[in-house]
Amino acid sequence: MVEETYDVEFDESNGSQGAHIDVVDIDEELLVEAMKNIPIEQIDEQAQDIGSLVHTPQVTPQRRSQLTSAHPQDLIIGSASKGVTTRSRNVAGFCKAYSFVSSIEPTTIDQALSDPDWVNAMHEELNNFSRNETLEAKPKGARVIGTKSVFQNKQDDEGNIVRHKARLVAKSYSQVEGIDFGEIFAPVARLAAIRFLLAYASHHDMKLYQMDVKSAFLNGYINELVYVEQPPGFEDSNNPNHVYRLSKALYGLKQAPLAWYERLRDFLIEKGFKIGKVDTTLFTKKTDDDLFVCQVYVDDIIFGSTNEEYCEEFGKMMAKEFEMSMIGELTFFLGFQIKQLKEGTFIYQEKYTRDLLKRFKMDDCKPIGISMSTNTVLDIDESGIKVDQTLYRSMIGRISCLVCACVLGQADPKEFHLTEVKRILRYLKHTPSIALWYPKGASFELLGYSDSNFAGCQVERKSTSRGCYLLGHSLVSWSSKKQNCVSLSTAEAKYIAAGSCCAQLLYMKQKLLDYGVKLSRVPLHCDNESAVKLTNNPVQHSRTKHIDICHHFIRDHVAKRDVLLRNVGTKEQLVDIFAKQFDESNFCRLRSELNVLDLRTII
Template identity: 35%
Template sequence: MYVKNAFLHRELDREIYMIQPIGFQNQHHLEYVCKLWKALYGLKQAPRAWYGKIAEFLTQSGYLVTSADSSLFIKTNKGKLAIVLVYVDDLVITGDDKEEILQTKENLSVRFQMKELGQLKHFLGLEIDRIQNRIFLCQQKYSKDLLKKFGMLECKPISTPTEPNIRICAHEGKSLEDATMYQQLVGSLIYLTLTRPDISYVVSVISRYMQNPKKPHLEAARRILRYVKSTIDYGLLYKRNEDCKLVGYCDADYAGDCDTRRSTTGYVFKLGSGTISWCSKRQPTVSLSTTEAEYRAAAMAAQESTWIIQLMNNLHQPVDYAVPAYCDNQSAICLAENPIFHARTKHVEVHYHFIREKVLQGEIEMRQISTDNQVADVLTKGLNANKFKMFRYQLSTIQRVGIEGEC
């Protein structure tokens, strides 16, 4: 549903003044300013004022804001759920309590000027397809518009987004005359990673050079576009009627950054066969060993796991088992399971030992996995085509036309 008059409900909770609008200046009192009674469209406080209004309405209707996400509201009634997700003036309403959903839609239409958009098919550039007992999430139109915007619609496709074990440095190559275009391209690619975990690593790498991009950085970004051209109809597939257990994978590329020698963390979480959360991020400090880098990656994965468990509990889908976290480094697993601090770990920041507490509490179970089967590897480094395609499939990133035939 869409709220047509969202920003007309925007009482301010503080005093705000503005200069006199052009065309309405009082010639005798040019130094005067205007005091706002309500928020103007485009004012920083306007979305916050609107959120306060819609949150108040939903709370009075019996909904509770979740502790995991302040934009997610849930109402329970005799074991059934009604869920409302708020994104500024767009509302996504779902759940298994059909009566409550109909009542909520009716109440919203009475209180605000609403426009019902029907079953969710497009949302903020995301495309949602329902085929039998599956949901397919992609950004095909967004990808096509992206290629067209940057003149790559007729480019030659390529099978991988980056070369194997690529090393991109900050000071190699000629500086770009116009950095704005590069910055716009990288920003657009970052949004594309919402449904494309397979490009998360290389997009993370090229985003480090936004301030002073060089020609090699632009070439790397264009290679991503060539890969997007060859996989324009790829997206994430979610299946129903299967064992929906939460499982995680974490990995690290030791000292992979050429400029700072920092390691790269990669983790991915799957619910059943569908990928629901992933990350590729350079670590904030230098690790002194592969074990330390992997241990830090596992700690970051543990933090994400804690949030997902909290969200699942809010959705009344309790995680009453130890979430398996697969790591390909045996030393990091031993370090996480050992409650005794050793001399070799005393330099590691305290918050990275967060994972030890979670392992001891039974919330997370560290498990060994071979490097050849470590799906999080695709989030830490460039891989050869065969290995990349295998991990891409394991991430449930498949082609739209392959849904019908279980590609």
């Protein structure tokens, strides 16, 4: 973040002999108009004009600029507890020094060039770009890809703006496959993998850290010959028609994510790390009895070790190869707030919840204890009153992990559907500090719960498979998906659901091998005895002989002793919270058994 301050010394020995006008007596709007749109470089000149309106003691401003993340205390004038004043304020005091941080994100290059903070951010980005690329005359017949700048404010976990970020991106819509790019798929860590790592680290008393690679995509090498235009607003005046020939990737290029991933992967493997066989964004390194783990999400890296010295070594190693932004202990990642305590780890989204409620103007709504009433049946409502489809889809997209049933109304949402989605927001209003709790030192076993609602869809009469998966006492993954076929019985629907959950459990079991943990039979709980018997005894029954071969996948793994299907009572079926409606007491009971707790009652 660029901070500009002025050290001001007041000469109080020589007062004015004429009439004195105090600053506070001047109309605020007049002062704003006097100071509006004045470049920093012209402050000395404009101060003389303002002095003709307002008499102030003689001052000698001294400009200081520096790159820093915290304002030096010895340069603070006034109360240190006073909040930062932003450019969006109408009036700023003129006898105090402020650090201005623009909260408005420019949408055009002209808007950005009018703000010194964004100009500095653009210079930083262009310096990273130009030092790796070659400016040359445009070859005859060469395809040239356009560029543009994108601007975004970076915030911390409390929503405070910490720095401005300008990004030069290529207009990839003009790229041609086979000429400008080839393979483009790049692995990205799934959210379940992040929670998996957090649960593992909490159990093994491992503190996690995070770091960010600055301009990560600019580090990836590309094989194709690609030319791009000069950045708008920063053209070379001597060679305005020249273009850049790329030797490294640029944000916006279709192959940029893969180029960066391959560069990072090759570097870590060269340093002795092993890449995960199931999750290729996981890298591990075992030394004696200590384990170092590293999870990559594009340019954000989470890492930790049972030996803190390895974390320090990793940070130095990465900083030597790439330009890094060491953030420190993991506290905020992909919208999740993370609190690592001695007893375990909390994962919650309080900030996101409050922003969500504010976005849809429901921050003053009446809270409610459960997200869905016991007598509600969500389905297509052909006779209902239509509502704004864009608004409905926007709300659905921002709470996608909570709205499996509500997605049925996306094609033609009615007032009934919107009311139910708003009910979910009211529930979030009631539970902003609800968090996943990953206790330290708990039993370390992998287990799953599967269930299905027979013919739950009133239109297609298809059932919905639901499952949840725990690592010890830590909920790390859950799912809810409509089945592809129509089941003829409850047993068939739950048998198909068990097969889907079996596949997820096998994935997680193999993932544990990358951490050096080997498990034998993984228990899967199902509350239908007939479905359990079908997995162990492949009888040809008139009610089951039609089941498609692909759904018998679970039989093979039960026979191989990879999975153990257990019958569980209805009250112990934890996945029911994802499948059924409950009153508030039973809902809270199941939520607590999944270790989803309220931070306010614990911390």
